[in-house]
Amino acid sequence: MKPTALITGASGGIGYELAHLFAKAGYELIIVARSEIKLQQLKTELNDHPVTVIAEDLSHPNGAENVYHKVKEEGKTVEVLVNNAGFGLNGAFEELSLKEQKNMLQVNVHALTELTHYFLPDMKKAPFLNIPKGVLNVASVAAFQPGPRMAVYYASKAYVLSFTEALREELRGTGLTVSTLCPGATDTNFFKNANAEETKLVKRTMTPKDVANEGFLGFIKGKRVIIPGTLNRSMAVSTKLIPRSVAAKLAHYMDS
Numbered sequence: 418m419k420p421t422a423l424i425t426g427a428s429g430g431i432g433y434e435l436a437h438l439f440a441k442a443g444y445e446l447i448i449v450a451r452s453e454i455k456l457q458q459l460k461t462e463l464n465d466h467p468v469t470v471i472a473e474d475l476s477h478p479n480g481a482e483n484v485y486h487k488v489k490e491e492g493k494t495v496e497v498l499v500n501n502a503g504f505g506l507n508g509a510f511e512e513l514s515l516k517e518q519k520n521m522l523q524v525n526v527h528a529l530t531e532l533t534h535y536f537l538p539d540m541k542k543a544p545f546l547n548i549p550k551g552v553l554n555v556a557s558v559a560a561f562q563p564g565p566r567m568a569v570y571y572a573s574k575a576y577v578l579s580f581t582e583a584l585r586e587e588l589r590g591t592g593l594t595v596s597t598l599c600p601g602a603t604d605t606n607f608f609k610n611a612n613a614e615e616t617k618l619v620k621r622t623m624t625p626k627d628v629a630n631e632g633f634l635g636f637i638k639g640k641r642v643i644i645p646g647t648l649n650r651s652m653a654v655s656t657k658l659i660p661r662s663v664a665a666k667l668a669h670y671m672d673s
């Protein structure tokens with residue numbers, strides 16, 4: 418029997434690349450996103466590899482619960498949970514739609530938290546000892562600072578980082594790996610969907626393949642926080658050295 422990795426947001430970008438890497442490493446896949454067509458395409462690309470497709474909108478308050486029940490109906494257990502689905506919204510907080518910002522919190526924060534809560538008991542019981550099991554949560558370098566004009570997005574990623582680091586400590590000694598992946602700007606649909614294509618943030622992007630590679634290897638090695646790319650790592654370090662008020666000003670400049 419193969420261990421199973423459930424990956425949210427696998428229909429494109431970083432999640433799509435992570436799905437390929439976990440499949441190559443021998444994990445059976447459960448892939449989740451809204452776009453069933455794209456998920457089915459990924460399944461086809463992976464040929465005979467065992468893949469279960471779950472088309473679900475995680476911005477729906479019952480989205481995470483529905484995913485859990487569908488996994489149980491399929492008789493599957495989850496040994497690795499990759500909470501990657503997420504999106505951003507660019508604009509002044511008061512001008513962005515409240516409904517859309519609540520949807521963003523539902524996907525980036527609530528669904529991630531709920532899925533982790535649902536699947537942890539399975540993971541702890543899972544018998545696979547020679548292959549990593551646990552949780553890989555996708556935050557962002559945005560987690561390290563306040564982000565004017567993407568205020569709720571940055572705050573959601575600060576939650577993901579804090580939550581995941583705390584969980585890692587709670588689960589020390591259980592055999593589970595708990596890691597946070599903090600990508601910098603990556604060439605995916607993220608900026609288009611966030612209405613941030615015209616900002617300076619898109620000037621230096623990494624490929625989703627390179628980000629996923631570093632994320633996957635970091636998780637396999639049991640790293641606490643994985644920041645792909647030398648430039649992103651040095652920027653994350655310098656962010657810690659400057660006052661948060663200055664970091665907020667810099668983030669505001671980058672968003673213009």
Ligand SMILES: NC(=O)c1ccc[n+]([C@@H]2O[C@H](COP(=O)([O-])OP(=O)(O)OC[C@H]3O[C@@H](n4cnc5c(N)ncnc54)[C@H](OP(=O)(O)O)[C@@H]3O)[C@@H](O)[C@H]2O)c1
Nearest residue numbers: 426428430431450451452475502503557602603605606607
């Ligand atoms: N790209 C960057 O610069 C960057 C930087 C730092 C962190 N990140 C983080 O990396 C993660 C992946 O983003 P990406 O860059 O790969 O962007 P992407 O190409 O837009 O992929 C986002 C994924 O999330 C899924 N998703 C979005 N809303 C969803 C919903 N309501 N329900 C279920 N699935 C949903 C999308 O699938 P469907 O549309 O089919 O639902 C897609 O598979 C996100 O958490 C993002 O915040 C990205």
